[in-house]
Amino acid sequence: MSLEEGKVLQHEKIKDNYKTILRVYNYGTKADAKSLFPKMDRAIEKSSIAIQKHSMYFGGKEQVKWVAQSYLMMGIAHFYKQDYIPARRVFDYVYNEYKDKPIRFEGLLWLAKTYIQMNRPAKAEATLNLLTSKMDADDFPNKVYNELPLVEADFYLSHENYAAAYPYLERALEINKDRFLTNRVLFILGQINQKEGDFERATRYYSQLIKRNPDYELAFNARLNLAQSYDSKTGNSKAITRLLMKMTKESKNQEFLDQIYYALADVALKDNNDTLAISYLRKSVASSVNNNYQKTISSLKVADLYFEETEYKFAKLYYDTAMMALPADFPNYFQIKERAEILTNIVTEHQTIKEQDSLQTLARMNPDERNAIIDAAIEKYKIAEEERIKREEEEKNAKEAEQVAMKNGMPSGFGGQGGRGGPGGPPSLGAGNGKWYFYNPQALSKGYSEFVRKWGKRQLTDNWRLSDKRQMMLTDDDLQGETVRTDSTVSDTANAKASSAATPMDRVFYLNGLPKTEDDFQASDRMILEAYHKLGTLYKESLHDTASAITVYNEMFNRFPENQYELESWFALYQLYSGKGEVSEVAKYKNLILTKYPDSDYAKVIVDPDYFVKLAAKKGQIVKLYARTYKAFEREQYFRVLSFANKAIEEYPDNKSLMPRFLYLRAIALGKATTVDSMYTEMKALVAAYPQSGVAPQAKQILKTLRAEYGFDGGAPGEGSNKAKKITKYKLTKKIPFFVIVAVNGDKVKINPLKVRISDFDKKYFRLRKLRIKSLQLDNQRVLITIGNFTNKNDAANYYRAIKNDEYVLSGLNKDDYKIFPISTKNYPIMYRDKDVKGYMEFMKENYDFN
Structure with missing residues (x-):
């Protein structure tokens, strides 16, 4: 049973x-x-x-x-x-x-x-x-x-x-005689044929399944896949579209609207109607409540379509939506993540240009024109605030009505179908399952998704609605058509009123962020130039969008004819026009570079296209030399180490990546082949010349040890560095008994109730283990609760994974007041003797994969 x-x-x-x-x-x-x-x-x-x-x-x-x-x-x-x-x-x-x-x-x-x-x-x-x-x-x-x-x-x-x-x-x-499994097999056969492009067979299996009247979810997905199995060459999309649109109007399908709209988009794409497909996909994302997978794939598809059309701003928004729930094992996860990050950078740089241009334009207006635009922005803000207050009041009244209904024992929504908006009454107030909003995970999820979609991720602060409190509602549309006048100062009245207490209802709030002095305007120009340079690089190198890259670089030179990025931007245009085969433009930028920067690497590449190949070959030679040097070092052939290192110093003095490593090996070889004094001198020179190199920490540790043991630079001989000689006291063990330890702050955690909750947990999920629970004072503050014995590491790991996230066991505990970890019976006495919870947990993280 x-x-x-x-x-x-x-x-x-x-x-x-x-x-x-x-x-x-x-x-x-x-x-x-x-x-x-x-x-x-x-x-x-x-x-x-x-x-x-x-x-x-x-x-x-x-x-x-x-x-x-x-x-x-x-x-x-x-x-x-x-x-x-x-x-x-x-x-x-x-x-x-x-x-x-x-x-x-x-x-x-x-x-x-x-x-x-x-x-x-x-x-x-x-x-x-x-x-x-x-x-x-x-x-x-x-x-x-x-x-x-x-x-x-x-x-x-x-x-x-x-x-x-x-x-x-x-x-x-x-x-097979099992009805459930037969239905499932029919669906799988339909899926395989659909994947292989055999839509006729897929349609046959899905239709056969639907006739068997399976459970609602399986039937629903069979109908969706049936629609997606439509072949544009032989089928009629109008009939399928009518069927799917009919499904969107059925109340029982409301929680599946995201999937239906996705299927409609698939049909539209097969008909080569990308515009309609984008519309359906946007509806799919907007209507997705608790199906993160569907929301993700809909967001990705619409993002890809926008990306193909070079609508990067919209593509970025939908990639961001997808990344919110995209699992790390999703196909092409890292490519998707990288593309989302690139588009985020592109939108950020475009926004920087737009924002700084708006600020400069506004700052150069006369006070009357400027105040008129600010007053219009304030009026928009007032209207938005009034609508928000009205909406919040309506939501408050709805929640109070819901609470009254629950208190009086009435079903949510006052209908006869218990919260699904059935024939007995209107839809429930609790988003469809008879619970008050804040007790309803689906409703909360929907609310959170809508909030993030509308407002983005905001901190809980005053005026949280404003992503940039200096720029509220000052868009290009507000500035379009206004006369730009040179006025380097902001009115004295605005300066007098400026204060940290300004709100979006005050003019000062908007005036505070405007450039005022010539230095301010130059700083703003530098931000614009930097944004143009980054945009050109992103379009060229990351998106391989030649047209957009050329447009950005040309805009940059139109606004800033001579700038710090001139050389590399000219070379970028040289490459972009070469790819397009525009000979005259290629010749133009070639002559500019060779004339003004004849000794640059870019000029050398233009003259000799194999320049970087030869440079890479030279780098390859030093890598091989280092490999030979290190091999000699491992074999304790110290004079060969000195010979190879000296050769590297002579032939590759400018190589900053490998030179510190040559010097490090050379210093140790000197110490082994001659005297410790030589090693100390060479190590000091290495640390002074390359303080940020990868070998600098090891070199510093050796210097510290030599000072302690030999008295260099005034150090007292014999004071050996315990840290340098430290060997972990814990042993890596797997096939011996283990405990799981809950180490708690005894001053803040009640031990006996916690032991009771652990016992309840064990009886519910590990009753066959016959586990023992004991508590022991570790020091004046900390208490150890031991659970065991577990046969081996894997048994303890399974228990650890189960208990560490159990809400019942850990209810009411602050994360800073407890630590949970498995420990072997050999390491436990050592940890207890030294009161070393932190040290053991560091050892555990480095040597065991308990997660």
Whole structure:
């Protein structure tokens, strides 16, 4: 009973990602499995009791058939807990112990499933081959016969070998009797054909699935994929679009609008209507509430479309949205992240130019014109504030009404369908699940997403709505058409009123950020020039957008004819026009560089295109020389080290990356081959010449040691550096017993209630471990709570991962008041003796991967 209840709980809890090709079986994550622990532990306990009480083993055989079933049930319970090692042992025992019983084949099938989940493909394949070879046995169970193709298909799906999985999925359709799994197989077959571009077959499988009336979520995604399987060459997009638009109007689909709009965008793209696709994708992102995956892929697709159209500002916004929830294992994660960062930089530099131009324009206006624009901005702000106050008042009234309804025991939304906006009444106030807004994670998630989309990430401060409190509502539209006049000073009245207490309702608030003196205007010009230079480089090097790069560089030279970036910008234009084949422009910038900067590297590259290749070859020679020097050093051939290092000093004196390393090896070789005094002198010279080099810290440590031991520069001989000689006192161990320690501040944490919560946690999730909990005073303030014993490092690591994020155990504790860590029984006495929690945790982070 406990095992079946656990399976039902798992089925309800685990959610599939329908945007990827499904597996036949979905056992969820480690975190999902944790919720099954109580049920599965109960099943294991019942199995153990049954075996102990009823086993009758004589004559070399088990005489009670239920004992074998109990073993199998125990293994399955371990499997669902994702404790695969004990599961494997039990299934292996069942297969080998009951050689004359049909249950051995069930054990073998579950053993194959276990190897698949453990990602041991060779073992899994060998087990499946063994099982297949025994299918002709007279006692081969029908249950195993029917499920075997499903497991074989799942094996290949786990490695994304869809071609190999396909025949087993088709065979499973013929013989499998499980309705849920048959529906799932139909969906997977549709997905594989859709991925391979065989839309006709995909359509057939999806249609067959929909006719079987599966559960709502599977049917919904089958309909979406059916629409996306439309072929623009043979199909009619109008009918599919009508079907999808009809789905957007159905109340039960409101939480799936993001997926429907994504499907509509896919149809539009197949019809080569990018504008319509962008519109649908934007709606998909805007309507996504609690499906971060869909929001991410919709954001990425619309960002890519904007990027292709060089609409970088909009592309940046949607890449930012995608990056908020993009997992690190997402395909092309680092390329997406890099592109988002590049676009952020581009938008930032454009904003700098726009902002500084606006400030300069406003500063040069006469006071009347300037004040008129500021007053218009203030009026806009007042209107926005009034609307905000009105909106907040409406929200407050709605929340109060919701609280009253909850207090009186009325259903949320006062409707008959309990918060889904069903036929019995209007939609609920709690975003669809009958909870008050602030107790509703979905509503909070939606509110947070809408806030970030509208306002960006803001700190909790006064006037948080203003991203730039000096620039509120002063846009190019406000300045367009105004007469620009030279006026280097701001009115005395504005200066007199300026104060830190100015608000967006005051003129001073806007006047404070304007340039006032000639130095201010020059500083503003430098910011604009710097932004142009960065933009040109970003367009040319990062985005390879030749047209935009040329435009930016030409704008820069129009505004700043002679500037500090002249040479490299001319060379950039030389390269850009070379790529376009515009001979006259290439000749223009070539002559400019050769005439004004004949000795520069850029001029040398123009004259000799292989200049950098030859330079790189020269660098390669010094790298080889350093490798030979280091090899000689490892072999203690110190005179050869001195010879190679001297050669490097003579031939490559300007190489600042490797020269400090040559000098470091040379200094040590001198100390070994001659006297310590020589090494000390050379090390001092190295630190003085290259204080920021990678070897400087080691050189400084050696100098410190030599001063202490030999009395150089007034140091007292014999005062050895403990730090330099320090060897870690802790030992790296894995296969001995471990504890998990909770070290707490005894002054701020109540020890006994914490031990009770830990005990409750152990009984719920680790009841079979029989763990012991003890507490011990570490010092006047700190208390150690030990949980154990764990058989080895891995057992302790599993417990540590489970308890460190458990909200019940750690409720009410400040993170600064406790530390949780596993520790071996060998290292524990050392840590306790030295009261060295911090030192051990540093050792743990460097040597163990407990996370």
